[in-house]
Amino acid sequence: MFEFSRSFLTVESSFVAKLISSLPPDIRLEVPAGDDAAVVRPPAMRRTVITVDMLMEGTDFLPFPATDPKAVGYKALAVNLSDLAAMGARPEVAVVAVALPIKHGRTIGDEMLEGMLPLAKQFNIAIAGGDTNSWDNLLVVSVTAIGSVEPGKAWRRDGAVPGDVILVTGAFGGSILGRHLCFLPRCNEALAMTARWEIHAAIDSSDGLSLDLFRMMSASNTGARLECDRIPIHEDARIYAQQGSGQTPLEHAFGDGEDFELILALDPQVASDLINEFKHLFPETPLSVIGTVTATPGIVCVLPNGDMRQLEPRGYQHLFTSNGSLKTSCD
Amino acid sequence: MFEFSRSFLTVESSFVAKLISSLPPDIRLEVPAGDDAAVVRPPAMRRTVITVDMLMEGTDFLPFPATDPKAVGYKALAVNLSDLAAMGARPEVAVVAVALPIKHGRTIGDEMLEGMLPLAKQFNIAIAGGDTNSWDNLLVVSVTAIGSVEPGKAWRRDGAVPGDVILVTGAFGGSILGRHLCFLPRCNEALAMTARWEIHAAIDSSDGLSLDLFRMMSASNTGARLECDRIPIHEDARIYAQQGSGQTPLEHAFGDGEDFELILALDPQVASDLINEFKHLFPETPLSVIGTVTATPGIVCVLPNGDMRQLEPRGYQHLFTSNGSLKTSCD
Numbered sequence: 213m214f215e216f217s218r219s220f221l222t223v224e225s226s227f228v229a230k231l232i233s234s235l236p237p238d239i240r241l242e243v244p245a246g247d248d249a250a251v252v253r254p255p256a257m258r259r260t261v262i263t264v265d266m267l268m269e270g271t272d273f274l275p276f277p278a279t280d281p282k283a284v285g286y287k288a289l290a291v292n293l294s295d296l297a298a299m300g301a302r303p304e305v306a307v308v309a310v311a312l313p314i315k316h317g318r319t320i321g322d323e324m325l326e327g328m329l330p331l332a333k334q335f336n337i338a339i340a341g342g343d344t345n346s347w348d349n350l351l352v353v354s355v356t357a358i359g360s361v362e363p364g365k366a367w368r369r370d371g372a373v374p375g376d377v378i379l380v381t382g383a384f385g386g387s388i389l390g391r392h393l394c395f396l397p398r399c400n401e402a403l404a405m406t407a408r409w410e411i412h413a414a415i416d417s418s419d420g421l422s423l424d425l426f427r428m429m430s431a432s433n434t435g436a437r438l439e440c441d442r443i444p445i446h447e448d449a450r451i452y453a454q455q456g457s458g459q460t461p462l463e464h465a466f467g468d469g470e471d472f473e474l475i476l477a478l479d480p481q482v483a484s485d486l487i488n489e490f491k492h493l494f495p496e497t498p499l500s501v502i503g504t505v506t507a508t509p510g511i512v513c514v515l516p517n518g519d520m521r522q523l524e525p526r527g528y529q530h531l532f533t534s535n536g537s538l539k540t541s542c543d
Numbered sequence: 544m545f546e547f548s549r550s551f552l553t554v555e556s557s558f559v560a561k562l563i564s565s566l567p568p569d570i571r572l573e574v575p576a577g578d579d580a581a582v583v584r585p586p587a588m589r590r591t592v593i594t595v596d597m598l599m600e601g602t603d604f605l606p607f608p609a610t611d612p613k614a615v616g617y618k619a620l621a622v623n624l625s626d627l628a629a630m631g632a633r634p635e636v637a638v639v640a641v642a643l644p645i646k647h648g649r650t651i652g653d654e655m656l657e658g659m660l661p662l663a664k665q666f667n668i669a670i671a672g673g674d675t676n677s678w679d680n681l682l683v684v685s686v687t688a689i690g691s692v693e694p695g696k697a698w699r700r701d702g703a704v705p706g707d708v709i710l711v712t713g714a715f716g717g718s719i720l721g722r723h724l725c726f727l728p729r730c731n732e733a734l735a736m737t738a739r740w741e742i743h744a745a746i747d748s749s750d751g752l753s754l755d756l757f758r759m760m761s762a763s764n765t766g767a768r769l770e771c772d773r774i775p776i777h778e779d780a781r782i783y784a785q786q787g788s789g790q791t792p793l794e795h796a797f798g799d800g801e802d803f804e805l806i807l808a809l810d811p812q813v814a815s816d817l818i819n820e821f822k823h824l825f826p827e828t829p830l831s832v833i834g835t836v837t838a839t840p841g842i843v844c845v846l847p848n849g850d851m852r853q854l855e856p857r858g859y860q861h862l863f864t865s866n867g868s869l870k871t872s873c874d
Contacts, residue, residue, distance in 0.1 A: 242695075242697065243630075246700075247630065247699055247700050247762075248626045248629035248700070248745075248746060248747060249592045249593055249594035249627060249632065250592070250593050250594070251590045251591070251593075251630065251692065252590060252591040252593060253591075254585050254590070254591045259582045259585070260582070260585045260689075261581070261582050261583070262580055262581050262582075262583060262636065262672065262687075262689070263579065263581070264638040264639075264640045264672065264674050265674050266640035266641070266642060266674050266676055266685060268642050268676060268678050268680070270678070270680075271642075271676065271678045295579045296580060298579035298580070299574075299579050299580045299582065301580065305593065307594070307595040307687060308595075309595045309596070309597035309687075310597070311597060311599050311602075311683060340593050341593065341594065342595055343595050343596050343685075345597055345599060347601070347602045349599070349601075349680065350680060352597070352599075352683045354595075354597060354640045354674075354683075356687035358591075358593070359580070361582065363584075366573065366578075366582040368574055369577075369579070414579075415579060416579055431577075
């Protein structure tokens with residue numbers, strides 16, 4: 213004899229209902245959320261870009277209450293916006309499915325909204341609907357984000373050509389200290405870039421600079437030659453190493469992941485022009501040329517003394533260990 | 544000190560990668576899955592319809608191995624197809640996010656694919672991508688389905704007018720005996736209907752005939768007068784009642800939910816025409832006129848002897864109790 217329940221929060225109080233009622237009406241929605249499905253007016257003459265990311269409590273972030281639910285709400289949307297940025301796509305709409313813990317579920321949901329809503333407004337993404345569930349278990353949240361690009365203009369992984377330079381935004385490593393929850397997706401930078409400059413290939417560094425670069429190079433049938441001393445190492449990577457992580461700051465920069473920075477391949481002259489203009493457009497977004505695309509597969513990193521190191525793609529099944537100094541909120 | 548891991552299955556072996564590689568290339572995908580996001584060619588001059596549903600092991604179906612993973616894969620897509628049908632929308636693409644249990648995760652994933660793939664093919668929905676995760680916990684699967692409709696033609700809940708008849712597909716009640724896993728979404732019926740006949744309002748019966756009808760009537764600012772003896776009661780409802788569920792078959796038909804049948808409001812003459820033609824188009828899909836839309840709010844059910852019963856919307860927080868005769872696979 214087995215008993216199970218379909219748990220419905222009343223629609224009026226549900227996470228998704230609150231999420232939607234907190235946002236102003238959006239011209240992109242022909243039929244707003246609340247029906248069996250939402251109906252969206254897609255922008256004319258553009259392609260639809262679709263991505264989904266699921267976050268699980270205890271896997272993608274420390275279990276509550278160690279992590280601030282606000283940061284989880286933020287991250288759940290931000291990781292998807294980062295994927296749209298990595299395609300050069302403009303954010304359009306998102307839907308949110310959530311399995312809330314029965315215990316404190318309403319509070320957790322409300323706090324998640326506090327993290328998600330400002331980000332939705334900031335990047336002008338309409339929340340078109342979702343699915344609110346609850347269960348006696350850990351939180352799971354799955355956001356599907358939809359963007360748009362001009363036909364043929366989406367940034368793919370497989371377009372890098374030998375002679376391209378490899379350009380990255382921001383700095384890498386040590387995101388586990390808190391940045392993995394609080395990063396700003398590079399949507400605006402991506403949109404400014406795609407409007408003016410030809411980008412051959414792009415990816416976001418979700419699983420680690422070395423692994424994601426490896427993926428882009430493999431897809432393009434190319435390799436990369438990096439200058440080790442040009443890798444922008446985040447201050448968090450240095451702190452993490454000093455705390456006795458057992459790795460060097462450079463190793464953290466290559467392997468940690470969840471930096472959610474853009475990795476781009478483009479013509480050297482275009483890159484030079486882009487970097488010059490970006491100083492004025494986005495003075496707070498560092499850009500670094502870290503190396504060049506080669507015809508030879510594999511990734512090598514050249515040390516200042518001229519020694520070369522073959523880089524192994526890292527990031528798979530990587531175990532993060534905190535030593536108590538984790539930042540687990542975005543405040 | 545807390546340790547957590549981001550578990551990646553290698554892309555080659557992941558649930559989503561297998562799902563995608565099992566389907567033929569699809570003209571609707573400009574950039575197929577495998578990049579940061581998929582790029583879809585939306586059909587010209589049509590609106591985008593978006594819906595998401597998350598299923599959780601132990602909440603939406605009995606925990607493995609009591610339920611066949613194949614049935615779960617089937618249901619995860621089918622519930623979304625049913626939502627598209629309820630909007631009169633044509634299925635286009637879907638993305639699938641999954642948190643697989645570490646224990647037997649690969650087997651469960653493979654079996655889920657066996658359930659999901661034939662359904663995707665049958666209803667010509669392209670799988671554009673997804674997100675494969677694993678954790679030491681119960682299965683969670685979230686499918687986001689995207690369809691298309693002509694501008695202004697989506698079936699809403701709020702368009703019923705007094706004098707309309709209420710038409711339903713199929714039969715209701717007792718879905719817990721197995722049909723809730725194995726139902727055929729009414730996509731083809733919906734597409735045939737929307738191409739030829741004007742439907743004023745529609746909803747699918749996911750949470751129970753009475754509750755979902757109540758939702759449609761409330762959204763339309765109308766009520767309904769039903770003929771109790773015209774409610775198509777499923778054989779499963781009778782079996783369930785005979786097994787000592789403590790409810791009558793009619794109560795099961797009104798309250799059980801997960802029938803995933805269409806509930807429609809339309810002009811009586813149009814309904815008559817539709818029913819006549821449907822006998823030839825879909826000889827295996829029963830259609831029943833169960834009552835009429837009224838200006839007075841609320842739902843009343845008229846018994847054969849003329850007595851009237853006020854119907855309470857049911858379905859919220861409904862506890863299902865099985866007595867061991869549950870069908871937990873679709874084979």
